[in-house]
Amino acid sequence: MGSYRMDVLVCGGTGCQASNSIDVIETMSKEIKAAGLEKEINLVTTGCFGFCEQGPIVKIQPDNVFYVKVTPESAAVIVKEHFVKGRVVKELLYEEPKTRKKLEEQSDMPFYKKQERIALRNCGLIDPENINEYIAVDGYQALGKALSEMTPEQVIDEVKRSGLRGRGGGGFPTGTKWELTRMSKADRRFIICNADEGDPGAFMDRSILEGDPHSVLEAMAIAGYAIGADSGYIYIRAEYPLAINRLKIAVKQAYDMGLLGKNILGTDFSFDIHLKYGAGAFVCGEETALINSIEGGRGEPTVKPPFPAEVGLWKMPTNINNVETFANVCPILLRGADWFASIGTEKSKGTKVFALAGKVNNVGLVEVPMGTTLREIIFDLGGGIKNNRKFKAVQTGGPSGGCITEENLNIPIDYDSLTEIGSMMGSGGMIVMDEDDCMVNIAKFYLEFTVDEACGRCTACRVGNKRLHEILTKITEGKGTEEDLERLKDLSQIIKDSSLCGLGQTAPNPVLSTMKYFWHEYLAHVNDKYCPAGVCKALLKYHIIPEKCKGCTLCTKVCPKGIISGKLKEAHVINKEECIACGACEQVCKFGAITRM
Amino acid sequence: MAGIKSLDELKALRDKYKSSVEMRSSTDEENRVRIAVGMATCGIASGSRETINAIVDEVRAQGLNNVSVVQTGCLGYCYAEPVVEIRMPGKEPVLYGNVDSKRGREIVNKHIKNGEVITDLVIERSRC
The missing domain is CATH 3.10.20.600 (Ubiquitin-like (UB roll))
Incomplete structure (x- = not known):
């Protein structure tokens, strides 16, 4: 390690890699060498910065300059201008859309201003494939503190007092879960990290594992010490190749350094971590199905109780936490429960x-x-x-x-x-919808997902959700009736009450909540055979407003069915019977004369 | 690599690597000392790259961890390059001229560490 005068942090997360950050890194490395700066500039591949929309991200320190949407070509410009001559490349700065001002510093961007990064603290800061950098930012200090200064009970008490709750969905108090597992009498206990992230659109667990894998390994070892477990499993979906790769590197490094394995930090405590790959079934994110899958059985849930804290992996008490939950543990031990509990609301901390x-x-x-x-x-x-x-x-x-x-x-x-x-x-996961989204169609989309992902074990979920999906399809095709709406409500309630696991119990939620808030849209679909957002093709018809039509004939030229008629300079008409609602005419009309109805 | 045998060893290792990631933190920006070295064509031609590297090296060697060393463009004092500007929190910026690597190290040790301004190197702004 020499004394670099500049650190160049390039995002190597999945999002930025998809927008070509690997080529950016290669070009930069080549250009830095060409400029003879390789001993002065430290090029670091980091985890996710979070601002995926603007990727690939390149951050320059100590200058505190944040470049967005960097291409291999502009990477070369950064080297020549910024690294050699100290001139910030203005074109590559983030532009605030409202004021159109170019912002140099990350902390000035509205996207980062209100953020407080605890779980993501090291993502975008350190090289996830280099354990020394993790150690440099207090890595494994929390484990060291727990092993040498705290009893297992004190660790549990600290986590309990922090108010940390499960980040995977349930929101169960983490410290209480640890305590319950510890209190179950058994010869062995296990820790499982649930990295089977399945919600469409959610990718925080992946980003943590890609950007800061050691923080999860360290927290698992702490949990192991607290509940009296000597080994842990990370259940991760095989669809996360980059996260798996970084985890493998991290686990190996931790073993090599003696931070996992036998007699960690010279104490009596030993802890092993194994990786277990899931095939990507949504239901395997459910604790009991996940355990079945690790044991080599089918990924199907079983009835709770008994909870995994009593009877879990190999019939032994098992503590399962989600990736993001684990990522919060080390800061709690290092900075204290009171600090963590000072953030957040009365019942949800952090x-x-x-x-x-x-x-x-x-x-x-x-x-x-x-x-x-x-x-x-x-x-x-x-x-x-x-x-x-x-x-x-x-x-x-x-x-x-x-x-x-x-x-x-x-x-x-x-x-x-x-x-x-x-x-x-x-x-x-947070999916934002605008006025062009049809809520019936959204409910149908989610049902399609849950029907696809249902394991088939219980009838309520297997058959019930399929029927829900069929009724929703019928409504979006304009064949629904008001009785169908009643049936949707009743059936949803039955599925919620009688399904075996969380997947089935919650699957009708999108239907119930869209019905609650957008009842008028459902009614419009069944009574008026009309889709207010103009999404459901079967209900969509186009119409030409005669007063606005100038008779330019442009629409007749693009209509694939050739069903728009009218003379030049006279109002045209669409044959509604034959219209397939492709929308081509609406797109070309220069006078706004064509509307959906 | 041999395993870490105790918490003290781990702490020693952390202190060893700490400087390698130190400059990445952008917190507490207003309380940091900022050393800016002129790195435009005039600066580079007069040897400012050697100067900046010497300053970075000295800052590390002295274990000063609240100091940022950055490049800057041409300040207009081309006759006095390499030019180095020191900004300490709550104080007027000080501008030094003709700073070679030896004087760069001297600035770190005297000005940054002990707060002594090396008057014979200072460029008087009013004179220009």
């Missing part, structure tokens, strides 16, 4: 990572204190709705959650407030 997706300007990962409002997340951090459209709803909690409308945007969000308004925290 921060939560949300994956912003859908019709929002700044797609990406944000970590905010509990109690931040949805309006702040969507309009301040998220930069508002794409193309200046109108906000309609936001779906939280993925296929298990529900939608939230304008009227509830100012509620400070935590586990309880979201449940109160008919949605849930879930793993933190």
Whole structure:
């Protein structure tokens, strides 16, 4: 290690890699060598910065300059201008859309201003494949502190007092879970890290594992010490190759350094970590199904109780926590329960990572204190709705959650407030919808997902959700009746009450919540055979407003069915019987004369 | 690599690597000392790269961890390059001229560490 005068942090997360950050790194490395700067400039591949919309991200320190959307070509310019001559490349700075001002520093960007990064603290800061950098930022100090200065009971007490709750969806108090597992009498106990992230749109667990894998390994070892377990499993889906690769490197490094394995840090405590790959079934995120899958059985849930804390992996007491939950543990031990409990709301402490997706300007990962409002997340951090459209709803909690409308945007969000308004925290997926989204169709989309992912074990979920999906399809095709709406409600309730596991119990939530907030849209579909958002093709018809039509004949030329008629300079007419609602005519009309009806 | 046998060994290792990631933190920006070295064509031609590397090296060697060493463009004092500007929190910036690597190290040791301004190297702004 020489003394570099500059650190160049390039995002190597999946999101930025997809927008070519690997080539950016290669070009930069080549150009740095060509300029003879390789001993002065330290090029580091980091984890995710969260601002995926603007990737690939390159951050320069100590200059504190944040470049966005860097291409291999512009990477070469950065080397020649910034690294050699000290001139900031203005074109590559982030431009604040409202003021059109170029912002140099990350902390000035609205996307980062309200964020408080605990779980994501090292993502974008350190090289996840270099354990020395993790050690440099206090890595494994929390484990060291726990092993040498605290009893297992004290560790549990600290986590309990912090108020940390499960970040995977349930929101169960983590310290209590540890205590219950510790109290179960048995010869062996196990730790499992649930990295089977399945909610559509959610990718915080992947980003943590890619950007800061050691923080999860360290927390698992701490949990092992607290509950009296000597080994742990990380159950991760095989669809996360980069996260798996970084985990493998991290596990090996930790063993080599003696931070995992026998007699950690010279104490009596030994802890092993194994990786177990899932095949990507959504239901395997459910604790009991996950355990079955690790044991080599089918990924099907079993009835609870008994809970895994009593009878878990290989019939032994097992503590299962989600990746993001583990990522919060080390800071709690190092900075204290009181510090953690000072952040957030009365019953939900700390921060939560949300994956912003859908019709929002700044797609990406944000970590905010509990109690931040949805309006702040969507309009301040998220930069508002794409193309200046109108906000309609936001779906939280993925296929298990529900939608939230304008009227509830100012509620400070935590586990309880979201449940109160008919949605849930879930793993933190947040899909924003605008006026062009049909809520019946959204409900159908989520049902399609849960029907596909149902394991088939219990009838309520296997058959019930299939029927729900069929009724929704019928409605979107314009064949629904008011009785169908009643049937949807009744059936949803039955499925919720009688399904075996969380997947089935929550699958009807998108239906119930869209019916609650957008009843008029359902009614329009069944009574008027009309889709207000203009999404359901079968209900969509186009119409030419005669007063606005100038008779330019452009629409007749693009109509694939050739069913628009009229003379030059006279109002045209669409033959509604034959119209396939492709929308081609609406797109070309220069006079706004063609509308959906 | 041999395993770490105790918490003290781990702490020693952390202190060893700490400087390698130190400059990445952008917190507490207003309380940091900022050393800016002129690295425009005039600066580079007069040897400012050697100067900046010597300053970075000295800052590390002295274990000063609240100091940022950055490049800057041409300040207009081309006759006095390499030019180095020191900004300490709550104080007027000080501008040094003709700073070679030896004087760069001297600035770190006297000015940054002990707060002594090396008057014979200072460029008087009013004179220009």
